Amino acid sequence: MVRTGAEIVIECLKEQGVDVVFGYPGGSILNVYDALYKHSDEIFHVLTSHEQGAAHAADGYARATGKVGVCMATSGPGATNLVTGIATAYMDSVPMVAITCNVTLPLLGKDSFQEVDIAGVTMPITKHGYIVKDVNILADTLRKAFHIAKSGRPGPVLVDITKDVTAASCEYTPKKPESIERAGHYTQEDLDAALEVISKAKKPYIYLGGGAILSGASEEVRAFAKKLDSPVCDTLMGKGAYDGYDPLYTGMIGMHGTKTSNLGVSECDLLVALGARFSDRVIGNASLFAKNAKILHIDIDAAEINKNIHADVSIVGDLKDILTKLIARMEQMHHPEWTAHILELKEKYPLKYDDSQLSCPYIIEELDRITKGNAIITTDVGQHQMWAAQYYHYTKPRTFLSSGGLGTMGYGIGACIGAKTGCPDKICVNIGGDGCFRMNLIELATASRYQIPIIQIIINNHVLGMVRQWQTLFYGKRYSQTVLEDAVDYCKVAEGLGCAAIRVTAKEEVAPAIEKAIALQKPVVIDCRIPEDDKVFPMVPAGAAISEVFDGDDLASK
CATH class of the missing domain: 3.40.50.970 (Thiamin diphosphate (ThDP)-binding fold, Pyr/PP domains)
Incomplete structure (x- = not known):
């Protein structure tokens, strides 16, 4: 079937199961908004007050639902107003597709009205960026964008489309979205090495990051913690991956972490980092961080291994998949003296505040x-x-x-x-x-x-x-x-x-x-x-x- 580029954008959104987008219209993206008008019963558009609000809304939608968030903006200032929201999503590994439209192809590179090289601007803060100058590749480009945003370590992808592409027509054939493979490329030897350091630990501690949530591994994390008989701390991004009421949950680690988490990690002999990136706000002085511990680091992004903290053992792959395999092979561990010590620290150093006034x-x-x-x-x-x-x-x-x-x-x-x-x-x-x-x-x-x-x-x-x-x-x-x-x-x-x-x-x-x-x-x-x-x-x-x-x-x- 023959469709305009604008219609192809909408059809591809429907292919990907998108039912809500956040955005703000303008001249360069008018064709897309006109096509969206005809499908308003299928895709709900939230008109934000500012494009930054649209990017943050798409981010919040993605974090809350696990789906890809979608935002749209016109060229020039519309596109640049998305930048802070795109960077926010990039730093926190949030799956997002930002669709912008630019001036027509003959006007590109001529400092035309509301022209900005938004793909160039956002290159350091996206997983990938596209400039679409041919309607014949538009559908496949959008499909790739969604696949990249969801696969591996999630993140934002930008698709910038020239206005004449949204007006041009070509043959469009619907396709089902590709399945996402997240298992990774670890080996049996990697699992064996992890099991060995786990078996030797007397004072283990689990450190949870946002990857525990992105991989859907919260149930596996909880089962792993019970089998390891280990206290658990988390980062801002890891909140909710472990039950905040569990006795062995010790709260956040880092600059404003609990005394129990910070002191406990400093004393442990094995730190198991699950989907965490050893941020500077977590580790403080890197040379003194968990200096008594072996580090077992599990993450889907190989670039995070040994980036900030050296890992004695590492596994690169999907956390849910890896923990499932480790749990199946682990013996039930018991560390009564260690866990009792952590519980004593929790009792000694509770969070507290002045309750005599409103706070x-x-x-x-x-x-x-x-x-x-x-x-x-x-x-x-x-x-x-x-x-x-x-x-x-x-x-x-x-x-x-x-x-x-x-x-x-x-x-x-x-x-x-x-x-x-x-x-x-x-x-x-x-x-x-x-x-x-x-x-x-x-x-x-x-x-x-x-x-x-x-x-x-x-x-x-x-x-x-x-x-x-x-x-x-x-x-x-x-x-x-x-x-x-x-x-x-x-x-x-x-x-x-x-x-x-x-x-x-x-x-x-x-x-x-x-x-x-x-x-x-x-x-x-x-x-x-x-x-x-x-x-x-x-x-x-x-x-x-x-x-x-x-x-x-x-x-x-x-």
């Missing part, structure tokens, strides 16, 4: 209690992000969505819209500081336009909290450009954008506000006023060993 940890604990840990939590980046990781109990994968690698302020509202669009039956809550909220608050208009019932909790301390914390501890309390005292009323802003708004200034107002927001079934902003000098503890100074973790009590005793 972010209290708000998150109340949210956890009211939602019974079953909400999807998105966050922006900063103190609130760390508190959300520390004080909400994540028991299922794909329930904590946050920008880990890039640290993108303004990520959360778009991601929350995407998550709620993909998971309409889940309560979806974005937790963001007032500094982050300002960046993309216009996406509240998107939520109200479509009546997407997200809940935005603003942790409002009138400062850039995490930067201020560093200025307090390491910069002599010189608060350069981190104070946000002004006349902005976020409740009025929210109401002006079509959302309900609730202001919270005391602890007793928190639970009623959350319960009301859930019951309203519409977009709601809860503006929570907390003290400006609350700090996230524990903390590891930049460049220090994670064993040098300290908390408020340690600081007070100095």
